[in-house]
Amino acid sequence: MLNEMGKAAKAASWQLSTLSTAQKNRALMLMADMLEANSQSIILANELDMAAARESGMSEALLDRLLLTPARLSAIASDVRDVCRLSDPVGQVIDGSQQDSGLRLERRRVPLGVIGVIYEARPNVTIDVASLCLKTGNAVILRGGKETHHTNQATVNVIQMALEECGLPKAAVQAIESPDRALVAELLRLDKYVDMLIPRGGAALHKLCREQSTIPVITGGIGVCHTFVDESVDFDKALTVLESAKVQRPSACNSLETVLVHQAIAARFLPELSDKMHRAGVTLHASESAMPYLQNGPAKVLAVTEEDYSDEWLSLDLNVTVVDDLDAAVAHIRTYGTEHSDAILTRSISSADRFVREVDSSAVYVNASTRFTDGGQFGLGAEVAVSTQKLHARGPMGLEALTTYKWIGYGDDLVRP
Amino acid sequence: MLNEMGKAAKAASWQLSTLSTAQKNRALMLMADMLEANSQSIILANELDMAAARESGMSEALLDRLLLTPARLSAIASDVRDVCRLSDPVGQVIDGSQQDSGLRLERRRVPLGVIGVIYEARPNVTIDVASLCLKTGNAVILRGGKETHHTNQATVNVIQMALEECGLPKAAVQAIESPDRALVAELLRLDKYVDMLIPRGGAALHKLCREQSTIPVITGGIGVCHTFVDESVDFDKALTVLESAKVQRPSACNSLETVLVHQAIAARFLPELSDKMHRAGVTLHASESAMPYLQNGPAKVLAVTEEDYSDEWLSLDLNVTVVDDLDAAVAHIRTYGTEHSDAILTRSISSADRFVREVDSSAVYVNASTRFTDGGQFGLGAEVAVSTQKLHARGPMGLEALTTYKWIGYGDDLVRP
Numbered sequence: 001m002l003n004e005m006g007k008a009a010k011a012a013s014w015q016l017s018t019l020s021t022a023q024k025n026r027a028l029m030l031m032a033d034m035l036e037a038n039s040q041s042i043i044l045a046n047e048l049d050m051a052a053a054r055e056s057g058m059s060e061a062l063l064d065r066l067l068l069t070p071a072r073l074s075a076i077a078s079d080v081r082d083v084c085r086l087s088d089p090v091g092q093v094i095d096g097s098q099q100d101s102g103l104r105l106e107r108r109r110v111p112l113g114v115i116g117v118i119y120e121a122r123p124n125v126t127i128d129v130a131s132l133c134l135k136t137g138n139a140v141i142l143r144g145g146k147e148t149h150h151t152n153q154a155t156v157n158v159i160q161m162a163l164e165e166c167g168l169p170k171a172a173v174q175a176i177e178s179p180d181r182a183l184v185a186e187l188l189r190l191d192k193y194v195d196m197l198i199p200r201g202g203a204a205l206h207k208l209c210r211e212q213s214t215i216p217v218i219t220g221g222i223g224v225c226h227t228f229v230d231e232s233v234d235f236d237k238a239l240t241v242l243e244s245a246k247v248q249r250p251s252a253c254n255s256l257e258t259v260l261v262h263q264a265i266a267a268r269f270l271p272e273l274s275d276k277m278h279r280a281g282v283t284l285h286a287s288e289s290a291m292p293y294l295q296n297g298p299a300k301v302l303a304v305t306e307e308d309y310s311d312e313w314l315s316l317d318l319n320v321t322v323v324d325d326l327d328a329a330v331a332h333i334r335t336y337g338t339e340h341s342d343a344i345l346t347r348s349i350s351s352a353d354r355f356v357r358e359v360d361s362s363a364v365y366v367n368a369s370t371r372f373t374d375g376g377q378f379g380l381g382a383e384v385a386v387s388t389q390k391l392h393a394r395g396p397m398g399l400e401a402l403t404t405y406k407w408i409g410y411g412d413d414l415v416r417p
Numbered sequence: 418m419l420n421e422m423g424k425a426a427k428a429a430s431w432q433l434s435t436l437s438t439a440q441k442n443r444a445l446m447l448m449a450d451m452l453e454a455n456s457q458s459i460i461l462a463n464e465l466d467m468a469a470a471r472e473s474g475m476s477e478a479l480l481d482r483l484l485l486t487p488a489r490l491s492a493i494a495s496d497v498r499d500v501c502r503l504s505d506p507v508g509q510v511i512d513g514s515q516q517d518s519g520l521r522l523e524r525r526r527v528p529l530g531v532i533g534v535i536y537e538a539r540p541n542v543t544i545d546v547a548s549l550c551l552k553t554g555n556a557v558i559l560r561g562g563k564e565t566h567h568t569n570q571a572t573v574n575v576i577q578m579a580l581e582e583c584g585l586p587k588a589a590v591q592a593i594e595s596p597d598r599a600l601v602a603e604l605l606r607l608d609k610y611v612d613m614l615i616p617r618g619g620a621a622l623h624k625l626c627r628e629q630s631t632i633p634v635i636t637g638g639i640g641v642c643h644t645f646v647d648e649s650v651d652f653d654k655a656l657t658v659l660e661s662a663k664v665q666r667p668s669a670c671n672s673l674e675t676v677l678v679h680q681a682i683a684a685r686f687l688p689e690l691s692d693k694m695h696r697a698g699v700t701l702h703a704s705e706s707a708m709p710y711l712q713n714g715p716a717k718v719l720a721v722t723e724e725d726y727s728d729e730w731l732s733l734d735l736n737v738t739v740v741d742d743l744d745a746a747v748a749h750i751r752t753y754g755t756e757h758s759d760a761i762l763t764r765s766i767s768s769a770d771r772f773v774r775e776v777d778s779s780a781v782y783v784n785a786s787t788r789f790t791d792g793g794q795f796g797l798g799a800e801v802a803v804s805t806q807k808l809h810a811r812g813p814m815g816l817e818a819l820t821t822y823k824w825i826g827y828g829d830d831l832v833r834p
Contacts, residue, residue, distance in 0.1 A: 377518060
């Protein structure tokens with residue numbers, strides 16, 4: 001079955017790749033309109049998913065993530081209209097040259113072809129991903145979580161109606177509807193048709209994809225983020241950055257896990273950190289080196305473990321340790337980091353430069369919160385995923401990351417010398 | 418054991434990533450000098466490999482590929498000096514922006530880290546790859562064929578001597594010396610330390626890597642290349658391009674496999690093709706549609722098979738078929754091509770434009786030979802590999818393909834709004 005879907009997606013991708021930006025935008029506008037016009041069918045389907053989820057004992061937080069309301073659907077439709085306004089990377093000439101041989105060469109951006117996306121219980125991802133793929137002329141095969149089965153099916157139906165109304169192939173956006181998990185394994189090996197795989201989920205999903213997929217995978221999304229507080233900081237400002245990086249949205253991958261404090265200021269800085277974090281409701285996890293300065297502070301403090309250092313918190317918890325110097329901070333980040341987002345707070349230009357050069361993360365910050373790692377904050381307009389691997393795309397991935405390029409060589413009946 | 422090599426390579430990569438271009442060039446120059454100064458040890462080792470290869474009954478062509486002479490070694494050393502002259506992509510700022518939030522953002526090229534290269538019996542690849550990786554600040558783990566075991570070992574010894582003399586870590590260039598094949602499987606799963614894997618070999622090696630590797634792999638090098646002869650061509654010029662594409666170097670991946678001839682000119686063009694190819698010593702493999710026009714020609718002609726269409730020839734053989742129109746040519750290329758290099762010969766602007774848009778290959782040519790797909794011909798200075806996948810790098814890969822980028826965000830104690 002997946003083979004047929006793949007074949008249809010590849011054929012659709014050929015048609016999509018020749019569309020003009022205006023044609024793609026017309027389809028996106030129609031898709032947005034039809035999502036609103038057919039909101040009732042989508043919301044009815046969502047009610048089925050909600051009922052099943054309640055019955056299965058899903059937590060309130062997850063239930064809320066699953067819920068679609070007319071207002072939420074309108075907001076999603078408006079996001080689709082926003083995608084129309086983004087500039088289309090397809091067709092862009094990246095560079096070109098005139099070779100001595102007479103060959104005129106250019107490198108032009110083209111769609112990737114067929115993109116596979118595996119994701120969890122977020123009904124908005126279906127529309128989100130479909131619109132970004134359509135904008136870049138890619139076909140997409142979606143595999144959502146079983147919790148959103150009915151919602152996704154209804155959503156994809158509406159998307160396909162819009163595609164057909166524009167004379168575009170339905171197979172441009174397909175969803176794997178059966179909850180059979182064997183189909184995921186099959187999708188991971190569909191390299192004949194699928195050009196790129198984006199898993200959007202937890203560490204286990206990324207690991208599965210990395211180990212089993214024969215298709216190039218974009219892995220990422222796991223952020224064990226650090227901030228090194230150098231000896232030369234302004235305490236108040238540093239505390240404000242740390243607080244924001246930790247508490248603004250603890251469940252985000254770019255929120256802070258570990259603060260590394262220069263030993264020269266530890267005795268003065270850590271009590272203030274305890275104070276600040278106490279007021280923010282944050283539990284501290286202190287190393288032996290940090291504990292003496294924290295144990296009498298107001299914030300709750302526990303002894304840090306190796307697991308604390310290695311895992312994302314996604315909660316109001318923060319590791320704190322004291323390091324001898326910048327070298328020790330960098331060494332800690334190399335050992336425990338996930339190459340997502342790491343920051344230094346310092347007034348020293350040479351410390352800043354060294355940190356930027358030596359910390360090999362997707363995003364490295366000087367005197368800024370790790371929370372900035374985001375397609376919107378980076379001005380990319382939309383975010384497909386956050387990559388923590390190094391090939392193809394790194395950090396927040398915008399529309400450009402959904403494209404590749406081809407070399408085009410022009411001659412006048414030219415042979416290689 | 419590989420784990421230790423990986424760990425050492427990663428540590429070396431951190432040191433390499435902070436080197437200036439001048440420091441890297443100094444190491445490359447010394448490496449070239451020492452390869453010449455120590456040519457005797459390398460050539461003695463090569464004689465051991467040659468003797469073993471002769472004993473195993475290796476063909477003369479392969480023996481010649483394996484052979485190192487003082488002259489060949491000097492040529493290789495001179496290639497290393499050429500790498501010094503290439504511009505260093507590391508440190509380049511790709512783009513940057515000032516966000517409304519106050520964040521100053523830049524995207525800067527950095528080395529990938531550790532690169533794994535698996536290759537066959539070509540002793541020059543060892544030095545080639547080592548010099549390109551060093552130039553881009555990457556550490557490399559090499560796994561050569563067992564036929565070049567002694568040569569590679571002697572070469573890597575000299576390279577490591579040069580590295581040490583410059584104060585650089587030996588682990589920047591390491592070779593897996595044991596011929597144990599289990600080590601390849603182990604290397605393919607060393608994702609903790611290795612950032613990119615480049616297989617340089619046949620289809621079987623690429624398949625193995627795609628299926629078993631947990632490290633991102635660059636696959637490529639397999640070229641089933643087509644040229645579509647449209648109805649509007651100048652016969653003489655078209656025949657010249659086709660002959661060159663086929664016979665200039667039949668063993669190269671960018672040489673021609675299949676000629677697709679527009680039906681409107683088949684009756685006149687194909688007899689001339691037979692004539693031209695006969696003089697070039699090429700055997701034709703004709704479809705039913707082409708056979709009537711070829712069977713009385715001078716060139717040897719056989720009936721084409723499905724395998725002929727799907728496999729690289731690497732020899733003086735050429736498939737010939739007649740197609741109804743451009744659509745049929747594109748459909749054939751989509752069915753049998755490997756997205757390597759495909760060309761159209763035409764005087765029609767609209768045919769050229771459609772071919773360029775609809776044929777999704779790494780390199781698409783208008784009125785030029787497929788043989789141009791090459792790092793040197795594209796002005797890249799050096800070629801690491803030719804990628805036929807779509808992620809990260811497509812077509813000939815130059816130094817840039819050995820880099821990634823990091824986002825660097827500067828603020829003044831900035832928090833996300």
